[in-house]
Amino acid sequence: MGRLWRCLAQGEYGELRDCPLFESDFLQVTRSGEAANRVTVGIAATSPLLPLPDLMLLARPVPASPPNTEELQLFGLLPLSCVRLSLHSRRRHQLRARLATGRTFYLQLLASPRRLKRLFTRWIQLLFLLRDPGLCPLGPPVPRGLPGVVGDPQDPPGDRVEL
Numbered sequence: 001m002g003r004l005w006r007c008l009a010q011g012e013y014g015e016l017r018d019c020p021l022f023e024s025d026f027l028q029v030t031r032s033g034e035a036a037n038r039v040t041v042g043i044a045a046t047s048p049l050l051p052l053p054d055l056m057l058l059a060r061p062v063p064a065s066p067p068n069t070e071e072l073q074l075f076g077l078l079p080l081s082c083v084r085l086s087l088h089s090r091r092r093h094q095l096r097a098r099l100a101t102g103r104t105f106y107l108q109l110l111a112s113p114r115r116l117k118r119l120f121t122r123w124i125q126l127l128f129l130l131r132d133p134g135l136c137p138l139g140p141p142v143p144r145g146l147p148g149v150v151g152d153p154q155d156p157p158g159d160r161v162e163l
């Protein structure tokens with residue numbers, strides 16, 4: 001169980017305790033890639049009856065937590081209907097989250113080098129699933145030639161797609 005799931009299980013978030021949750025640690029970065037804050041992102045389905053996840057959870061480390069425990073503090077619960085997640089840079093393992101208000105933030109996946117590629121592939125598959133359940137690829141994580149190209153100009157053109 002991940003740290004975000006443990007945070008939900010301990011706190012006053014009783015209704016979220018049993019939700020299926022996909023979570024990872026990210027570094028919030030500026031558009032150009034400069035580090036800003038560490039954040040844990042979770043994507044959850046609030047009901048087992050829902051065919052797709054419907055909630056994005058955001059948490060940050062509690063500043064006064066003892067070393068090696070890193071407790072999390074939940075600071076955001078966003079309906080996925082108000083968030084558009086997309087690939088920002090495949091090369092830098094970055095996602096883009098655009099809120100319904102127009103605010104955009106960028107997230108760079110944090111994982112060990114051994115797990116980074118596989119975990120980022122899972123996030124890309126989740127993006128496809130959220131966009132269109134029938135589009136979720138079984139092969140390469142990013143299809144070529146989709147309209148709406150965004151991303152790092154140094155990424156190969158086929159690797160920059162908006163989902």
